[in-house]
Amino acid sequence: MTDAAQQEADFLNELGRRVRHARTVRGLSRKLLSQASGLSERYIAQLEGGQGNVSIILLRRVANAMGMRLDDLVAAQETSSDWRVVRDLVEQANPEQIALAKSALAGSATAESRVVRRRVAVVGLRGAGKSTLGRMAAAHLGWRFVELNTEIERENGLSVGEIFAIYGQEGYRRLEQKALRQLAEHPGPMVLATGGSIVAEPLTYDLLLSSFYTIWLRARPEEHLQRVRDQGHVEGKGDPTSVLEDLRAVLLSREPLYARASAVVDTSDVPVEVMAERVIGVIEDRFNGTDNGGRRPAA
Ligand SMILES: Nc1ncnc2c1ncn2[C@@H]1O[C@H](COP(=O)(O)OP(=O)(O)O)[C@@H](O)[C@H]1O
Numbered sequence: 001m002t003d004a005a006q007q008e009a010d011f012l013n014e015l016g017r018r019v020r021h022a023r024t025v026r027g028l029s030r031k032l033l034s035q036a037s038g039l040s041e042r043y044i045a046q047l048e049g050g051q052g053n054v055s056i057i058l059l060r061r062v063a064n065a066m067g068m069r070l071d072d073l074v075a076a077q078e079t080s081s082d083w084r085v086v087r088d089l090v091e092q093a094n095p096e097q098i099a100l101a102k103s104a105l106a107g108s109a110t111a112e113s114r115v116v117r118r119r120v121a122v123v124g125l126r127g128a129g130k131s132t133l134g135r136m137a138a139a140h141l142g143w144r145f146v147e148l149n150t151e152i153e154r155e156n157g158l159s160v161g162e163i164f165a166i167y168g169q170e171g172y173r174r175l176e177q178k179a180l181r182q183l184a185e186h187p188g189p190m191v192l193a194t195g196g197s198i199v200a201e202p203l204t205y206d207l208l209l210s211s212f213y214t215i216w217l218r219a220r221p222e223e224h225l226q227r228v229r230d231q232g233h234v235e236g237k238g239d240p241t242s243v244l245e246d247l248r249a250v251l252l253s254r255e256p257l258y259a260r261a262s263a264v265v266d267t268s269d270v271p272v273e274v275m276a277e278r279v280i281g282v283i284e285d286r287f288n289g290t291d292n293g294g295r296r297p298a299a
């Protein structure tokens with residue numbers, strides 16, 4: 001193979017890897033991506049394998065179906081999640097905000113004392129215990145408990161399933177971001193249970209990380225599967241090996257993102273009651289002594 005041919009093969013391989021990664025992080029099967037993009041499953045498999053030299057318009061459909069930008073799929077360097085967040089924020093900013101951002105980046109902005117708000121969000125894969133432990137912790141602390149998906153459903157008068165069916169993955173991500181923005185503005189202590197795929201949209205996840213104290217509830221894939229099964233959810237049915245393999249792939253692709261949370265709590269092999277005490281302990285350790293009008297106490 002000539003150098004040029006090798007470079008082209010490398011490019012297609014890298015493109016395939018990015019498509020596969022973007023799909024897996026969103027928890028989408030090839031079948032679902034095929035339905036949303038209009039490309040056949042076989043064609044998507046080829047693309048992900050670095051074999052298909054896909055037309056730009058078809059690639060654009062794939063990107064759109066996942067609510068991502070075409071340029072992120074083909075950029076020479078894989079764009080970092082921080083870069084995508086900064087870029088998206090700059091695109092939405094007004095001139096005053098851009099001036100502030102420039103001075104912050106140039107190192108001339110003054111550091112404001114950071115506000116500590118009693119706001120906690122739990123993240124993790126399906127069956128992590130976000131809803132169960134989040135609710136128990138909130139009840140114990142006397143804080144408000146909010147389930148993000150319930151909030152999205154309430155605001156839009158549609159179930160999450162209906163939102164996916166009508167607006168697709170991209171539409172759900174938009175409504176998720178809007179609901180989170182509103183909750184982030186809301187005063188008062190709160191424990192928020194997020195959806196497992198909140199990490200898929202960098203801007204939304206960054207907003208979560210910057211406005212909540214985030215706890216990743218971590219467990220082994222087998223345990224996630226068992227818990228989802230016990231709850232009788234559809235995802236727990238089907239060929240056990242392939243369901244577990246899918247779950248493993250989703251967890252693997254999301255791990256570096258969940259790991260950006262402020263704290264990690266391992267929930268494997270522990271009864272719920274013990275787990276709830278641990279989560280409450282983590283929250284109390286973080287917020288004890290900060291009940292001072294929201295300001296971090298002087299060091
Ligand atoms: N150590 C544990 N931590 C959290 N949940 C557990 C644990 N052991 C068993 N479970 C069970 O697993 C399920 C977790 O489901 P859920 O709270 O709905 O998760 P999520 O909201 O993250 O999808 C619950 O039925 C809970 O009783």
Ligand SMILES: O=C(O)C1=C[C@@H](OP(=O)(O)O)[C@@H](O)[C@H](O)C1
Binds near residue numbers: 027125127149
């Ligand atoms: O992990 C995922 O890909 C998803 C998890 C769900 O939330 P829970 O984690 O609250 O079940 C929900 O947001 C959506 O169906 C996608």
Ligand SMILES: [Mg+2]
Binds near residue numbers: 130131132193
């Ligand atoms: Mg839940």
